[in-house]
Amino acid sequence: MKVMVTGGAGFIGSHVADALVRAGDRVIVVDDLSTGFRANLNPGAEFIECDIRDPRAADLVREERPDAICHHAAQMSVPRSLKEPMLDVDVNVRASLQLALEAAETGARFLFASTGGALYGDADVLPTPESYPAWPVSPYGAGKLAFEHYLHALRLSLGLDYVVLRYGNVFGPRQNPHGEAGVVAIFCRALVSGSYCAITGDGRQTRDYIYVDDVVAACLAALRGAPSGSHYNVGTGRQTSVNEIFELIVDALGSTAKPVHVAARPGEQKTSALDSRRISTELGWRPRASLRDGLLATAQWFRAEAGQEAHLTPA
Ligand SMILES: NC(=O)c1ccc[n+]([C@@H]2O[C@H](COP(=O)([O-])OP(=O)(O)OC[C@H]3O[C@@H](n4cnc5c(N)ncnc54)[C@H](O)[C@@H]3O)[C@@H](O)[C@H]2O)c1
Numbered sequence: 001m002k003v004m005v006t007g008g009a010g011f012i013g014s015h016v017a018d019a020l021v022r023a024g025d026r027v028i029v030v031d032d033l034s035t036g037f038r039a040n041l042n043p044g045a046e047f048i049e050c051d052i053r054d055p056r057a058a059d060l061v062r063e064e065r066p067d068a069i070c071h072h073a074a075q076m077s078v079p080r081s082l083k084e085p086m087l088d089v090d091v092n093v094r095a096s097l098q099l100a101l102e103a104a105e106t107g108a109r110f111l112f113a114s115t116g117g118a119l120y121g122d123a124d125v126l127p128t129p130e131s132y133p134a135w136p137v138s139p140y141g142a143g144k145l146a147f148e149h150y151l152h153a154l155r156l157s158l159g160l161d162y163v164v165l166r167y168g169n170v171f172g173p174r175q176n177p178h179g180e181a182g183v184v185a186i187f188c189r190a191l192v193s194g195s196y197c198a199i200t201g202d203g204r205q206t207r208d209y210i211y212v213d214d215v216v217a218a219c220l221a222a223l224r225g226a227p228s229g230s231h232y233n234v235g236t237g238r239q240t241s242v243n244e245i246f247e248l249i250v251d252a253l254g255s256t257a258k259p260v261h262v263a264a265r266p267g268e269q270k271t272s273a274l275d276s277r278r279i280s281t282e283l284g285w286r287p288r289a290s291l292r293d294g295l296l297a298t299a300q301w302f303r304a305e306a307g308q309e310a311h312l313t314p315a
Pocket of ligand 1: 175
């Protein structure tokens with residue numbers, strides 16, 4: 001299979017590219033390196049540096065004619081989507097739509113990396129199933145949901161073959177610890193560099209933390225086996241608080257650090273957990289990594305990287 005992985009120099013996309021290369025697929029990574037790193041690129045994949053907003057990105061799909069596009073390139077910061085909503089919609093909706101239209105035209109399967117937490121918000125059903133009414137509270141979530149609707153419309157109007165995966169809070173090696181990245185990467189980075197960890201509010205806000213290897217397994221299963229038009233949650237179904245995450249990482253690193261509690265963010269989501277029974281039933285996918293083991297592997301990676309700084313300095 002020939003697969004174009006957009007965002008393949010980033011955290012999740014690079015792990016997906018690695019797994020595809022390992023499986024013997026031909027991989028083309030398209031990334032503008034805005035938050036991704038050259039160090040993440042798989043040497044067995046072809047790399048094309050390109051902003052997906054550039055019309056050249058559509059030309060690439062037409063020229064390369066991949067069997068599938070695994071779309072992970074995105075403006076992925078919720079706070080940035082609040083500060084720059086036009087940029088968010090430009091990358092996450094308009095440029096993504098350009099790629100999906102080319103996928104429809106060339107017959108490529110289109111896998112879209114969406115989000116669970118930012119779609120469902122503070123849901124009153126936990127874990128939250130895909131059928132829960134999604135009313136995102138951030139431009140980021142609104143853009144992801146809007147693009148899911150575009151995919152549905154393109155399937156009906158143009159025969160687009162697509163699959164949507166709504167991820168929980170993904171963590172693991174290579175997550176960018178800068179900006180508003182996941183709390184796991186931020187804590188690991190702070191602890192290995194002797195800095196402090198700030199917990200907003202009382203730290204009892206929960207998320208569904210899913211290890212990146214499990215997300216990659218879901219991607220591969222969906223690419224190869226999901227019926228067209230499927231939307232799947234990809235999470236563990238379990239809520240873990242920021243306080244618990246901090247304690248587990250401190251444990252993994254053998255640290256004695258204490259967190260600093262800072263003011264709660266206004267409007268911060270309180271809870272999140274995804275019901276992933278649909279993907280389990282239909283594709284046989286299940287999360288395999290325990291939270292403790294995933295955090296240990298992640299903490300060890302950050303410790304090893306601290307010497308090299310390849311991923312830890314801003315791009
Ligand atoms: N990390 C999570 O917890 C999480 C949760 C839900 C959904 N997602 C989604 O998964 C995808 C990957 O996220 P990630 O955590 O790996 O983020 P990341 O920032 O590490 O990866 C995104 C990649 O896309 C590239 N990129 C950004 N804008 C681009 C553009 N205009 N043109 C070309 N390349 C561009 C970046 O350089 C980077 O390599 C995103 O779509 C994100 O919204 C992530």
